[in-house]
Ligand SMILES: [Zn+2]
């Protein structure tokens with residue numbers, strides 16, 4: 001692993017006061033960064049499948065309770081702070097890279113329906129996320145997780161406040177503005193009919209990238225099935241490209257999305273954080289994030305890999 005740091009550049013996030021130090025040394029590549037070996041730990045999905053009498057249908061929905069016991073979801077009234085895991089593939093240690101686009105599409109549609117019913121029953125915030133790999137605190141199956149939280153997470157609150165300020169002061173959504181700046185630029189990975197994937201100007205992780213719908217929409221819940229198919233395509237292309245370049249890197253992916261009860265001044269999106277290293281003293285002590293790879297390099301490296309995946313998927 002190489003620790004050499006070129007000329008660090010201090011950058012501020014588009015919307016919040018978050019600062020990052022970005023390495024501008026273009027000679028550092030992903031292969032220079034260490035990826036933790038995945039220790040083989042117990043897997044509650046495999047335990048569940050092995051203990052079932054019949055083979056479960058996919059996606060398999062598991063309610064993961066605080067006591068870590070698992071139950072298939074029933075009609076009984078949901079508890080507070082429920083955690084649902086939607087598993088797309090029963091093969092242990094399989095990943096999004098191998099998942100067919102229509103399986104991702106189905107997973108997203110089931111997650112959307114499930115989120116709608118969660119929001120219909122209580123006032124909590126429903127966080128949709130995916131975590132792959134033990135280092136990400138996740139599971140070794142391609143899956144989406146749904147967590148009900150008592151309030152909106154602070155990172156989303158800060159973004160909502162930035163959108164509201166810009167709408168009031170300038171009459172424009174700052175996220176729509178960022179999309180038009182990043183479209184076709186050096187940080188773009190790929191663009192499909194409805195979505196754009198790009199590395200943010202001031203990322204908090206090396207190889208971080210975001211996926212935004214090109215048209216202004218506050219939440220994933222209103223996304224039509226046709227647009228979900230396109231979302232599955234860009235997710236599969238970018239995550240597959242990431243694994244093509246970084247092998248089975250642990251990652252987390254969160255949907256920053258609100259529902260209509262929380263207002264309309266927001267532009268929903270997905271943030272993907274590969275986990276190549278743990279945070280060091282600068283991150284912990286100062287809250288300033290250090291990146292070994294500039295987002296311009298991420299755009300170049302992951303963009304090329306994602307374009308190859310996309311070309312194979314659509315048969316070009
Ligand atoms: Zn497993």
Ligand SMILES: [Zn+2]
Pocket residue numbers: 173174175176177215216217266267
């Ligand atoms: Zn917008």
Ligand SMILES: [Zn+2]
Pocket residue numbers: 159256269271
């Ligand atoms: Zn966000």
